[in-house]
Amino acid sequence: MKKIINKTEDIVPEMISGLVKANSDLVKQIEGTTAVVRNDSKFAEEKQVGVVSGGGSGHEPLHAGYVGDGMLSAAVAGEVFTSPTPDQIYEAIKAVDQGLGVLLIVKNYSGDVMNFDMAKEMAEADDIKIKSIVVNDDISVENSEFTQGKRGVAGTVLVEKIIGAAARSGMNLDDLANLGQKVIDSTKTVGIALHAATVPAVGHPGFELGDDEIEYGIGIHNERGYSVEKIQPSKELAHELIKKIMSEFSDRTGHFAVLINGMGATPLMEQYIFANDVLNELAADKISVGFSKVGNQVTSLDMQGISLTIMKADDDWIKMLKEPVTTIGW
């Protein structure tokens, strides 16, 4: 394992410290935590419901990179691939509550759900109005009574963008939570890996793939997917993922939003080639794409791979996705 780090146990605090130092006009660190909160001038001036997200580290720019005017009010970073602790989340909640309440955006992992729940209980004890929504866009895992449910992956950033825009526009907490749930229910993602990520504390890739193999349906923590296959041309990969995702939408009218997401070690060049194939096939299928974005948004350390997210989007959502924000990573 070759990584540009110092001590393994210092990775997260040093990363957050670097992020904050390099972007002090946008964000500041909450003392004693690895949580960051908005530091722009508008933050203090304009009242809105606070929007807080967070989760294990290793998915950068998610979540700290999305703190800013029009997106998150604060983000909490846990250890690598490990949910942050409730006290840190609680500090973030307190730092952003302006009396209008706080919405928590949680990815559906048992650790995250439990830690955010505990933080919520702590905030409730302070009489802070608080709600949470749980993102579970990864359709490669079946949603059945026998599993934790579907995982939250790249679609999270689209949820954060829409909720951030709605919160900025003055939407109240209950409506935000309802909107968030609707957005989540309309958002579907599948990812593929060419090479697994190496967790620094582990020191080797989470799984091995042959020189010509890819895995469909992987998660963002080296969770295995639903099948290992020979690598195909980008066009075929795009076709496979589109087929899988679009089968989840019975109604193909109206607009869709598309996110092509790099997993960390896949260059933009490949992401754009894949985007070209995705957008060509959707156009051929007469699916109207109202918004599209390509880049490393929700990564998995140094995983080589890509994910495709498609959202059936109201016209309003498309507008909200397109609104300018002042964040590091959007």
Add this chain to the structure above:
Amino acid sequence: MKKIINKTEDIVPEMISGLVKANSDLVKQIEGTTAVVRNDSKFAEEKQVGVVSGGGSGHEPLHAGYVGDGMLSAAVAGEVFTSPTPDQIYEAIKAVDQGLGVLLIVKNYSGDVMNFDMAKEMAEADDIKIKSIVVNDDISVENSEFTQGKRGVAGTVLVEKIIGAAARSGMNLDDLANLGQKVIDSTKTVGIALHAATVPAVGHPGFELGDDEIEYGIGIHNERGYSVEKIQPSKELAHELIKKIMSEFSDRTGHFAVLINGMGATPLMEQYIFANDVLNELAADKISVGFSKVGNQVTSLDMQGISLTIMKADDDWIKMLKEPVTTIGW
């Protein structure tokens, strides 16, 4: 070699086509070329000197990702690691000239210099006012009469940002060229690689490094650097690069701008840790950092590595670096 591509010869046109389709509100493709030009509403309305850059592909988001209001007017993409051809550059020049002339920003490689020179001759034949500046910020190569001169690397994006801001503010062609040269002369970069890039047509990494080795001074086309060493903690890497770069500046007063640049396959997590070490050491040395940026800006395909750019910057330049732009990649 595992890459998300179709046919090797289609990489660049498909990449540009994907980029343009996914960002049609910002850029459009110049027909028959792999050049992209601004497509925002302001472009037609506001007159300014055109700013055109370009070069071999494989450095995304450079250059097409920096086309937009406040940065480049157009960008021309060549084959992977190969300068674009003069006729394509010429088309880009014609597409952006509004009668006030066009400035070309060229990276110092003989291919780029020659192709842009030929394009310039073609444009001059059309009576277009045209000048060019050549970026050569990579101090790991000696600048002597025996070499092509120093290479143009990550500092290019800072040059494009400042020139873009100045052009937007209405600066004329001659002044822009002078400003560009001053900025170039004040910008110094050194990079390190943990793993070489794999050129798709070649199919294997450009060079091999041991499991615990890094190379100092590599270029953005797999050019070898000045020494191969055992990997060190991020702090030591930062120290080595800062020492090398700061020795180029006799005057350490005033402000500096800092760019920490990922080479393509190095996660943001590592870039922020490195940024933390760089900014800590500069602060300890009482160097005032007026602007800093971290991310994949000038990449080298799937190279694992990082570069550090430091610019001695006028107060005006710091302001220009901070101005908002509407581009895909800044």
Add this chain to the structure above:
Amino acid sequence: MELNLADTKKWIELFVEKVEANTSELNELDTAIGDGDHGSNMARGMAAVTDALAKKEPADLAELYKTVAFAMIQKVGGAPGPLYGTAFLDMSKKAKETTDLAELVQVGSDGLKRRGQSDVGMKTMIDVWQPVAESLKSNDLSKSVVENALNSTKDMVATKGRASYLEEKSKGHLDPGSQSSAYLFEALLEVLGE
């Protein structure tokens, strides 16, 4: 059965030792069906517990359990932070009413179920806590009770936690959280002198 303050502290210290001695074993178990960090997560928690106990000697059982709970909640994160944290926090509250060990462990197990929205048979640490709580009630906790409970998770299909994403493929592996809980109750048995 009761456990006084000194013995309970010894129990926790032995638990810390066992987890620290087996950190990579726990990571390995979690690599098979999770994300490979259960050992690291627990070790971070154990260091925090040690620190907290060194900083302030707990005055009573309730304070001791609370110290353990807070250390784990604040330093572990992931799944085990809230799980162990809630178990020990609920035990701390209960310790104000009773010092009966069987009752305390049952309250801890109930805390796990509440926090994890889970129950026995889902291939989680509850599959160790619940049988242990029951054998404490009938006063026949033994090494083999703990071992059997742990081993019972091997052939289960996980329906909670990260391992559940593997569905059928989660079979054939011990549950990492059950292994760390087995260390907890093996430590208890050592304190009880068995």
Add this chain to the structure above:
Amino acid sequence: MELNLADTKKWIELFVEKVEANTSELNELDTAIGDGDHGSNMARGMAAVTDALAKKEPADLAELYKTVAFAMIQKVGGAPGPLYGTAFLDMSKKAKETTDLAELVQVGSDGLKRRGQSDVGMKTMIDVWQPVAESLKSNDLSKSVVENALNSTKDMVATKGRASYLEEKSKGHLDPGSQSSAYLFEALLEVLGE
């Protein structure tokens, strides 16, 4: 010495064949001291030359050279596009005045120097073009002239082009552009029947 339109076309066709047969050899040479693409660059140019010649039969020498020049300028990019392009473009212009081969190749070599801001001894294709131009003038171009010119680049330190970044380490390798130029003049020798 003169070369008529048909023979000049044959020359170019043979050049195309040689480059296409040796694309990976040229890439390998460029991998050692450059970025590994000289073969791919030249092959792209050769395909364009073939296309252009197939599309329209050139009416005279000037048109033929211009066709080759434009195809390379528009399709190669990198260093060899402008270099070969300029050489052939200057030859095309000169061909309007003279059909003397020695004069034409000298004009091509001068074009390389102008475009590349370079001269002999810098480990570039000029180290093949210039000796060839001179031997054409004295009417003693031969295989060994081309071979010697090519081999002379081996021990040079590059001072122009990508190889110059290697400084001393560029020694010991043939210059890739000189190799492709050697193919050009070997093709010429074949047409001249030697």
